[in-house]
Amino acid sequence: MMLRVTWRRVFLGLAGLGLGGLLFVFSGLFNVAATGGHWAVTDWLLHGAMRSSVRTYSLLVEAPPPLDDRALQARGAGHYAEGCAPCHGAPGAPQNPVMQRSTPPPPDFSRDIEDWSPKQLFRIVQHGVRYTGMPGWLAPERHDEIWAMVAFLRLLPELAPEDYRLLADGEMAGRPQGGDGFEAALASCARCHGRDGLGRDGAAFPRLAGLSEAALLSSLRAFAQGDRPGALMQVPVQGMDDAMLQALARHYASQPAAAAPGAPAVAPAVLELGGRIAREGIAAAQVPACLSCHGGAARARNPLWPRLDGQHAAYLETQLGLFRDGQRREPVMRTIGDRLTEAQAKAVAAWFAGQAATP
Structure with missing residues (x-):
């Protein structure tokens, strides 16, 4: 006797499977205890799905900056020591044994980090991983911070414990x-x-x-x-x-301002452009002179306006980019950041970095 397949029977069969699955879930028979771990097939399926997802979505990530930049690595190291090391371990500081018993356990980043490309690491750090304890970045729009973490993660397996502490803690290392x-x-x-x-x-x-x-x-x-x-x-x-x-x-x-670190190695024409923007602004783009708010006389009137002379060019340029992108929302600077081109922002940042920091 042959069973005739009809759409009605297919529908009823699928509905029965779905109802049976719901009854099994709500019966409480499925063991969710972390101590049991995953079945091998479940672990294979979830890990494979995660790797495939990261590989696909990382194609949308922009090209990374130079990841061997010491400043970039230092920024990532400080955050890693505070927010990541308790789960993932660090040189001279093994993973917390409690975290090793979680399901799935967090990976030890002192090994196998080369299995992931920089773009894939960026994707994981930015958005985290579902069904694990890995959270997304607290400020996912701050790509500069996420690349700093990626730069440090790529360096991590090479670090001796004393080098790690120095990079993560600076002058507080060993205290x-x-x-x-x-x-x-x-x-x-x-x-x-x-x-x-x-x-x-x-x-x-x-x-x-x-x-x-x-x-x-x-x-x-x-x-x-x-x-x-x-x-x-x-x-x-x-x-x-x-x-x-x-x-x-x-x-x-109350700390005294020391000598400025010096202007970055940029062409004189760039510094000249930056100085002109700082002193005169850009009338055609309705950009006021930077010194009208950040000069000494202006800061004496309103101490909320920060001083820029002697600050690092990379930091100033990053902040102007955050204003331009709308991530920093102070109205006046948001407008100015939007009206400055990237080249003009780089020029004015370099000019302020080269100015003497005075008390």
């Missing part, structure tokens, strides 16, 4: 960590900016020494409240109350 109160908060800041506010590793971190207390406090509050995107700053300031933010701003405002 006791933890505790509470102002000294603990300052130690967290000093890992990147130094206690003197002059930063480290070239242009890795912006210089804070010599900025006004009002400007520093405004930035710290913006990061703490999530109004200014940036995982590298949002993570360390979360949980700090306003009194602590004020104390940190007061400390760095």
Whole structure:
């Protein structure tokens, strides 16, 4: 006897399978305990789907910057030590045994990182991975921060424990960590900016020494409240109350401004263009002179306007790009960033970097 296949029977069969699946799920018989791990076929299927997805979506990622840039690696290292090492381990600091018992366990990044291309790592860091404990980046639009993490991950397997601590902690390497109160908060800041506010590793971190207390406090509050995107700053300031933010701003405002690091190696014509924009603006594009707000006289009138002289060119250029893209939303600078071309932004950033930082 042959069973005749009809659309009605197909529909009823599929409906029965679906209903049976729902009854099995709601019966509670499926074991979701992490201690049981995945079946081999389940692990193979999920891991294969993840790799395929990352490989496909990474095709949309832009070309990476030079990943051997020490400043880029240092920015990634500081965040990795605070936000990633407890799960993934680090040189001289093995993975947390509790995390190793999760399902699936987080990978040890000291091995097998070469299995992933830079673009694939970017995709994973930016968006995380579903059905695991891997979260997406706190500020996924900050591609500069994500590339910093990728640069560090590519370097990680080569680092000895002492080199890792130096890259991640700067002047705080080897000193006791933890505790509470102002000294603990300052130690967290000093890992990147130094206690003197002059930063480290070239242009890795912006210089804070010599900025006004009002400007520093405004930035710290913006990061703490999530109004200014940036995982590298949002993570360390979360949980700090306003009194602590004020104390940190007061400390760095009291640090003396040192000699400027010098202008980057750019053509004289570029520096001339940058100086002209800083002093005169661009009338045709309705861009005011930068010094009308960021010059010494203007800052004396409004200490919320930050000083730019002696700041790293790469940092200034990045901030102008964030204004241009709408990631930083201060209305006046948002408009100016939109009206400056990338070449003009690079020129004015280089000019300010070459100016002497004075008290």
